[in-house]
Amino acid sequence: MAQMTMIQAITHALDLELARDERVLVFGEDVGHNGGVFRATEGLQKKYGEDRVFDTPLAESGIIGLANGLAVQGFRPVPEIQFFGFVFEAFDQIAGQISRLRYRSAGRFSAPVTIRSPFGGGVHTPELHSDSLEGLFLQTPGVKVVIPSSPYDAKGLLLSAIRDPDPVIFLEHMKLYRSFRQEVPEEEYTIPLGVANVVREGKDATIVTYGAMVATSVKAAEQWSKEKGLEAEVIDLRTISPIDIETIVKSIQKTNRAIVVQEAQRSAGAAAEIVAQINEQAIYHLEAPVLRATPPDTVYPFGMIEDDWLPTPQYIVDTLNKVTSL
Amino acid sequence: MLSTSAAQFEVPYVQVLDENGNVTNPDRVPSLNDEQLRDLMKRMVFTRIWDQRAIKLARQGRLGFYAPVAGQEASMIGSEFATNKDDFLLPGYRDIPQCYFHGYPLHQLFLYSRGHQLGGKVPDDVHCMIPQIIIGAQIVQTPGVALAFKLRGEKRVAVTYTGDGGTSQGDFYEGMNFAGAMKLPAVFFVQNNQYAISVPRELQTAAQTLAQKAVAAGIPGVQVDGMDILAVYSVMREAVDRARAGEGPTMIEAITFRYGPHTMSGDDPTRYRTQETQEAWEKRDPLIRFRNYLVSKGLWSEQEEQAYIEEAKETINAALKQADETEKMTVPQLIDSMFAEPTQELLRQRAEITGEGAN
Numbered sequence: 001m002a003q004m005t006m007i008q009a010i011t012h013a014l015d016l017e018l019a020r021d022e023r024v025l026v027f028g029e030d031v032g033h034n035g036g037v038f039r040a041t042e043g044l045q046k047k048y049g050e051d052r053v054f055d056t057p058l059a060e061s062g063i064i065g066l067a068n069g070l071a072v073q074g075f076r077p078v079p080e081i082q083f084f085g086f087v088f089e090a091f092d093q094i095a096g097q098i099s100r101l102r103y104r105s106a107g108r109f110s111a112p113v114t115i116r117s118p119f120g121g122g123v124h125t126p127e128l129h130s131d132s133l134e135g136l137f138l139q140t141p142g143v144k145v146v147i148p149s150s151p152y153d154a155k156g157l158l159l160s161a162i163r164d165p166d167p168v169i170f171l172e173h174m175k176l177y178r179s180f181r182q183e184v185p186e187e188e189y190t191i192p193l194g195v196a197n198v199v200r201e202g203k204d205a206t207i208v209t210y211g212a213m214v215a216t217s218v219k220a221a222e223q224w225s226k227e228k229g230l231e232a233e234v235i236d237l238r239t240i241s242p243i244d245i246e247t248i249v250k251s252i253q254k255t256n257r258a259i260v261v262q263e264a265q266r267s268a269g270a271a272a273e274i275v276a277q278i279n280e281q282a283i284y285h286l287e288a289p290v291l292r293a294t295p296p297d298t299v300y301p302f303g304m305i306e307d308d309w310l311p312t313p314q315y316i317v318d319t320l321n322k323v324t325s326l
Numbered sequence: 327m328l329s330t331s332a333a334q335f336e337v338p339y340v341q342v343l344d345e346n347g348n349v350t351n352p353d354r355v356p357s358l359n360d361e362q363l364r365d366l367m368k369r370m371v372f373t374r375i376w377d378q379r380a381i382k383l384a385r386q387g388r389l390g391f392y393a394p395v396a397g398q399e400a401s402m403i404g405s406e407f408a409t410n411k412d413d414f415l416l417p418g419y420r421d422i423p424q425c426y427f428h429g430y431p432l433h434q435l436f437l438y439s440r441g442h443q444l445g446g447k448v449p450d451d452v453h454c455m456i457p458q459i460i461i462g463a464q465i466v467q468t469p470g471v472a473l474a475f476k477l478r479g480e481k482r483v484a485v486t487y488t489g490d491g492g493t494s495q496g497d498f499y500e501g502m503n504f505a506g507a508m509k510l511p512a513v514f515f516v517q518n519n520q521y522a523i524s525v526p527r528e529l530q531t532a533a534q535t536l537a538q539k540a541v542a543a544g545i546p547g548v549q550v551d552g553m554d555i556l557a558v559y560s561v562m563r564e565a566v567d568r569a570r571a572g573e574g575p576t577m578i579e580a581i582t583f584r585y586g587p588h589t590m591s592g593d594d595p596t597r598y599r600t601q602e603t604q605e606a607w608e609k610r611d612p613l614i615r616f617r618n619y620l621v622s623k624g625l626w627s628e629q630e631e632q633a634y635i636e637e638a639k640e641t642i643n644a645a646l647k648q649a650d651e652t653e654k655m656t657v658p659q660l661i662d663s664m665f666a667e668p669t670q671e672l673l674r675q676r677a678e679i680t681g682e683g684a685n
Contacts, residue, residue, distance in 0.1 A: 062500035069470015106447035165666035242669040
């Protein structure tokens, strides 16, 4: 066991997979010699060589196209998009190409590609670095979307993502990269994709969330407990496509109330899909409608007003109060 | 003060046969034996017959999506003929003949046209991607295939095709540039058939040639008479050999023409090109030119061509029959082919459709 930050857990996972499977290739802008703009690939090129870990020209469509061609030839590419706001450049190669490869070839070709990319607010980045664009890929049949919230989960989920025979988008929240350390086992372990984690137990309301909003929601739950003596159960989805509806339903059977918290704008992200699934599968267990605690439907905010725009623990508590007063 | 030149480039133009089939460039006549020469002609005849048949079938509703190829036989057949069977093709949607001659079964190409999933299930021993609809997408995938060959030390080449309009896409430049930067075994083959649907090539770019776009990627660019199969073969062979020898990618621009519409989905070429243009290009027909050449060498005759046409028709009919006999798809099958393991959500949706074990 070792104390690791999330970024160290990610590097560690990449290291293990590069060692375990020679078909694994890591590439992108500045991931080679430089070790990545966040040091996620630090030391990997030196250890595995320029054939396994390498820099590419600055072109996102080219990078994912490269991954696509390598996958068709039996490799397991782990490309990086430097910031997920740049994904629009690679949109066709993800949503138009790799996501459809198995289907359009009736299984002849597949794309075991893991796209790693940082995103997320709270660190005052310039434009189009922090945007939460995961929702775009919930609407893309054929890809899975994974968002870890801790070092332990990041390692186990990344190992599962790389080993998955189909494309996975692995989104790494920048604010979580170095915000805390956690015990992470040195040995291999996997966390299954599509399985949520109850990070705080409670009986009065369920908070369904993911990414950096997991910690914010736990904070809110503690505040709520102190202020109202009510206990919120916090579910970290970990994978937002597919959504683990079973865990959510189980929780709602106990709490009868739920809110969804996300960093993406109200109309974006996973919230609407989560509410729809709850509606379909747990309506008879609900005492109140499922509410969403999200930022408004504006473009991602300018750096100086970011903290006012992102959901705060107080905003989540207010939403919990609303849902319990209905 | 006079500026000095930072770089210079030139774009070679290659022709071997003139419009009448006379050799204009003896140094570039490729070394092909009589059997191979006759094979090239047979393939062009087959493709012309196939195209005529496919157009009729599309009109009758017996084929779905079809992009006519008449006029482009030399460019398509000559370039594919220069590849090895284990070289990997990444075709665009018009590049059906190259797929076929690379081993893609004809009945599956019919199924692809009709919109049947099995049309895309390329046999394991056929090194060809499914025809690409998104113009340029195949071009950024090509460096990935080529890099795989390079990493494994395999002497194989990735070959991709696009049209004149496709050279305006960002992916066209990105693909060539990646292949150049990584010195990959790849060939980028542009079939400049003068029009992207109704938009003439002059409206795509002010560049004097499309081949010179290779300069931006730092790779060789060659222009070839795309109605001259010997020139196409010769230029392509050189590019493929260079790639195989580890010397990096090449871009080729073949000057050609499609006699028919853009696709069979309602395009009417008389709206955007004149009868004169059409007739001028018909005089350059690749079949006339190569037929004359072979006849002058005593390698081809009218009777042989007629006999071969009958053979081609039989092949096409047999493939059509096989396509007709292919089992219909079902929606549950589509669900099952999304992932290696279906997600819980897909299983629920599948059960909803089949009525089995639904919750």
